[in-house]
Amino acid sequence: MIETRYAPSLIGRRRHLDRTREWVTALAAGRGRAVLVEGEPGIGKSTLMRAVADEAKTAGCQVFWASCDELSQAFPLLPLLDALESAPVDRGPAEIAELLRTDSSPGNGVDQVAAATERLLSLVDELCTGAPVLLVVDDLQWADPATVQTLGRLVRTVHQLPLLVAGVMRPVPFREDLKALSRSVKPADRQRLHSLSDAEVARLVEKAAGGRPGPRLLQLAAGAAGNPLYVTELVDALARGGALTKEGSQVEATGTRTPGSLAAAIADRVEFLSAPGRGLLRAAALLGVDFSVSELAMVSGQGVGELMPVLDEAILAGVLRENDFALAFRHPLIRAALYEEMPAAVRAAWHRDAAQALARGGAPAERVARQLLPAFQGDSSAGVADEWMVQWLVDTGQRLVARAPGAAIPLLRRAVAAIPAGVAPHDLLACRLADALYKSGDAAGAAEVATGALEYVTRPDYLVDLHWTLTQCWAMEGRAEEALTALERALGGPLGRTRHRLLVLKARTLCMLGRLDTAGQVADEALRGATEAGDRWAIGWALGTMIFVQAMRGNSAQALPLFERALSVAETEPGLADLRLGLQINQAAVLANLDKYDVAIPAVVQARQMADEVGNLVRLGQAQSLLGELLFEAGRWDDALAEVDLVSNVSKDPSAECLDLGIAAKIRLHRGDQSAARHLSQAEEHAARLGDLVICALALAKSLEREQAGSAKEALAELMDGMLDTEEMEETAGLLAEATRLAMEVGDQRTAATLVERAESMAGDSDVPHHLAVAPHCRGLVDRDPDLLLAAAEHYAAAGRPLPRAQALEAAGAALAERGDLGGARTHFTSAYGIYSELGAEWDLARTQAKFRSYGIRRGPHARHRRADSGWGSLTPTETKVAGLVAEGMSNPQIAAHLFLSRRTVQTHVSHILAKLQLHSRTEIAREASRRGAELEQAS
Incomplete structure (x- = not known):
């Protein structure tokens, strides 16, 4: 029984215990859930969950316990990594922690926290295959945002894993992200612990004191306001002070030594320790609620052997407890009492000394920063340089920015403010501050720091870093034109042998703006300069930009030879991991443009997996969107809907999210699904900020929506707007036939003729099947020529593109019906109908049926077997x-x-x-x- 070990502390919690047993029983049977246990400090939340953890272990479940505190808030995922440190898997938290410490330079697109989050989620998945898992996160109110976000994602998957996620938290502070997490937990699985009643307090005192409490003891206990921790600490304090007497079965309080508050009761417990014990516990309090003995040895300057007798004393006194491979304060309030009794100035100095000791001992950057942050908290002497901290940030700051940008920002701000502009450490740390702000999600703050630094920074490599950060920030805000202006201004100044790097950035920005011809020219100039300078980094990026330009222009034949050259550069240059991913994604796109879906789809899947592993969210979004588009084109619509990932609530690049929503909208519009309108509306919100970057990609979905609303003219206008002045041949090719069909339907012969001319000139001498299909498709629609339309259908079949093939067959059937060949019309109508059926394109099926009935073809194909909605x-x-x-x-x-x-x-x-x-x-x-x-x- 779980009450046995925790019996006194669980008095008054029968109802909660019964509920928690249901959780454990369901977990042991393989059914997961998410729960929240809330209540004031000392009310018994952690005790209840430790009892649950014991029962879960007895039931054969794996138990992992994460503890958060004020010192861990700036360090992403630290509580979860510590909790899972003992996980019995090959790729454990140590590898994830190492990933977080990898240097990350501006512009490489890697988000170590995102990569670590994915690894953690995979780790939990893997653990759940071995045995059911209970994951407790204690003091959730202090959790860092990445930990809360990770828990949110776990909560959304507990219904499909043997996983019980339990958050333990105080009512305050109650942050917005915690509110959202709380809303995702079912009301029945939220447990609120309240104060004990007078009768329950009396029972608790009797258990703690070893006898029936007398009137004075009960009166003193009433001052605890029903808080179980205060009650037990009060009774223990009275016992230690000899202020309890026992007469028969009654225990009474005597004397005047009675703590007046919980803090006083805890202080009383610590006073009974030896002087070395109290000193060591104050050092431990600097490290947090949980701490490792090795780090305590570094901070205290003592060997582990010297520490053990004092630590044993603290454990026997009930101040510390063993916590797997570390030690922990028995309750966070004990640690808080020890910490807060130190004068603030002394505490700050001790934190700084602890940071230096940890750094000398080789502790990771985040452990050192965890001590530096409180060392300078509230210190207004920002103009006074701390030479040791500045040098540490110069040596280690980039790793800290990659691991914990939120922790790096206040330290870098202090250092930047303390050193005059133009001095080497100042300029370097200003670059890192801008990068840290960008990585923390503060694009506006990063842009402000980068813009300010550009006023005085002169070192060329720092200028390049600042412009990379600034361009990324402004691109996210839809301000690519401003970024381009800033780049052109910088290119007019003295840059020496780094000028080609800014030319690469300018070429990429021009691509964002859809100015492909100019982008290609600038990339070519950058390539020449990079080649002369022997700068392989810039050579790789210049080639990558040229490939992107050729691919978007539809010049696949010119793009393919460049890939081998660019990849040979990227694979030998460590700083080009992001480019390597971009090249693989673009190569998959080019292969798809050549209708080689059997090669393109596996290639983009591989690129997506690599982006996922390293946490490159931009490339992950690009690969995901491309994969969705390719699956749509190849007719694998169910897989496409699963791939575009609309419901995971994972933060994505706005352009990728916009394209994902557009793909989903296209499929659901064809299927007559009402949710298409919502997806399209959300996509258009992104498009309003992104402009020309996505307008062509959304044109088909917007046109479908207008056509289904009964306005063919508006539908045509959407397609024409999507093709207006665009240089992207591949995007335009997909719109031409639909635009021609709509132009003929509304009687706009002039527009139809223009579209045919454009289709025929675009096809040129290409031998790509879908390129060969577009011109006869458009000409066949205008001339009502079934032979041309059937030829187009054959090319689409060779291309592996079922939707336009069905559309061409449908049009050929209509053309034959107009000529009176109802037998031929029925044949091609039946073929089109079969393809639409396989796609689940309900709207197209209904439209096709209606069209052919208008030609007097009353009997269409047999009704298809509709896929069941359940079972x-x-x-x-x-x-x-x-x-x-x-x-x-x-x-x-x-x-x-x-x-x-x-x-x-x-x-x-x-x-x-x-x-x-x-x-x-x-x-x-x-x-x-x-x-x-x-x-x-x-x-x-």
Whole structure:
């Protein structure tokens, strides 16, 4: 029974204990959930959850306990990494922590925190395949934002994992991100612990004192306001002071030694320790609620052997407790009392000395910074340079920026303010401050620092770093034109042998603005300069930009030879990891432009996986959007909807999110799904800020929406706007046939003729199947020529693009019907209808039926077998495969690797499977799948 060990502290918690038993029973059976336990300090939250943890261990579950405190708030994921340190897996938290400490230079696109988050989520997935997992996060009110966000993502997956996520928190401070996390937990799974009643206090005093309490003892206990910690500390203090007497079965308080507050009761407990014990505990209080003995040895200047007798004394006195591989204060309030009794000035000086001691001992940058932050908190002497801290930031600051930009920012601000502008450390640290602000999500603050620094920084390499940061910030805010102006101004100044680097940045910015011809010219100039300087970094980026330009122009033949050259540079230059990812994504896009989907789709999947692993969110978003688009074009619409990842609430680049929403809107418009309007509205909100970058990509979805609303003229206008002045051949090629069809429907012969001319000139001498299809498709629509339309359909078939093939077949059937060949019309109508059926394109099916009935073709094909909305028959082929792999005991990361999907995509598939089969856990999926083994084997 879990009450036995914690019996006194759990008095009055029977109802909560019964509820927590339900949690553990469900977890042991494979059903996960998320819970929150709230209450004031000392009310018994942690005690309740430790009892739950003991019962979970007895039930065969794995238990991990994370503790947050004020000192950890600026350090992303630190509580979770510490909690999972003992996880029995190959790629554990130590590897994730090392990833977080990797240097990250401006412009490389890598977000170490995002990469670490993905690894942590994969780690939890993997742990859940071994045995059910209980993850407790104590003092959640002090958690860093990345930890809260990670917990939020875990909460959204507990329905498909044997995972119990338990947050333990005080009512205040109650932040916005914690409010959102709380809302994601079901009301029935939120437990609020209240003060004990008088009768419950009396029972607790009786247990703690060893006898029935007398009137005076009860009167003193009433001053604890029902707080269990205060009650037990009060009774212990009275006992230690000899102020309890026992007569028969009654215990009474005597004397005057009675603590007047909880803080006084805790202080009384510590006073009974030896002087060395109290001194050592104050040093431990600097390190937080949980601390390692090795770090305590560094800070105290004593050996571990010297510390052990004093630590044993503190454990026996009930001040410290063992916490897996570390030690911890028995309650955060004990640590707080020790910490706050030190004068602020003494505390700050001791923190600074602790930071130096940890740095000398080789502690990671974030552990050192954890001591530096409170050392200077509230210190207004910002103009006084701390030479040691400045030098430490010069030596270590880039690693700190990569690991914990929020912690780096106040330290860098102090250092920058303390050193005159123009002095080397000042300019270097100003660059790092701008980078830290950008990485922390403060694009406006980063732009302000970078803009200010550009007024006085003269060193060329620092100028390049500042412009990279500034351009990224302004691009995020839709201010690419301003970034371009700043770059042109900088290029007019003395840059020496770094000028070609800014030319590369200018070329990339021009690409963002859709000015492809000019971008290509600038990239060519940058390439010449980089080649003369022997700058492989700039050579790689210049080639990458030229490839992007050629790909967007539709010149795949010219782009392909450049890839080998660019990749050979990127693979040998450590600073070009981001470019390497970009090249792989663009190569996949070029292969798709050549209709080589069998190669393009695996290539972009591989690029996405690599971007996911290193935390490059920009490239991840680009790869994800491209994959969704390719799956849409190849007719794999169910997979495309799963891939675009609309419901994960993961922060994404605005352009990637806009394109994802556009893909989903296109599919759902074709399927007659009402949610398409919401997706398109959200996409248009992004497009309003992003401008020409995405206008062409959204044109088809917007046109479909207008056509379905009954306005073919507005639909045509949307397509024409999407093609207006764009230099992107591939995007335009996909709009020409639809625009021609709409122009003919509204009787706009002039526009139709213009579109045909554009299609024929665009095709040129290309031998790419879909390029060969567009011109006869458009000409066939204008001339009502079934032969041309059928030729287009054949080219689309060779291209592996089913939707335009069905549209061409539909148009050919209509042209034959107009000529009176109803037999031929029915044949091609039936073919088109079959393709639309496979795609699930309900709107196209209804439109096609109506059109052919108007020609008197009353009897169309037999009604297709509609996919069920629920049950095994409702699963898509991919979902069926995922269900089979779940039955084999694979984790989501393992399934992702096996099927070349992302872990988040697998989560989406598992969620769909649970909903369609009306199941509640992966265990139930496995049970259901085992009954259909033959079907799964056939799907695989």
